Amino acid sequence: MSEDGSAGQCGWLKDGWGLSRQVVPTRLQELLDDPDPERARRTMESMLTMGKLGIGELERVAAGRT
Numbered sequence: 001m002s003e004d005g006s007a008g009q010c011g012w013l014k015d016g017w018g019l020s021r022q023v024v025p026t027r028l029q030e031l032l033d034d035p036d037p038e039r040a041r042r043t044m045e046s047m048l049t050m051g052k053l054g055i056g057e058l059e060r061v062a063a064g065r066t
Helices: 026-031 037-047 055-062
Strands: 012-014 021-022
Touching: 021 055, 026 037, 037 055
Parallel strands: none
Antiparallel strands: 012 021
16 A cells, blocks of 8 residues: 555555555454553554554564563
């Protein structure tokens, strides 16, 4: 989608027509909705440092593996 546009932080991208969109993988929402508030917090803090969202990295961080 960003081939003619640009990629931003936290899954945001701007397409070739200048429209901004955020790509949110289903697994990211599941990690953010985790009943364990610490897992959800770790996921959010990690996501905020990312450009392209890496689900494997988010799962690792959510599990507390650094």
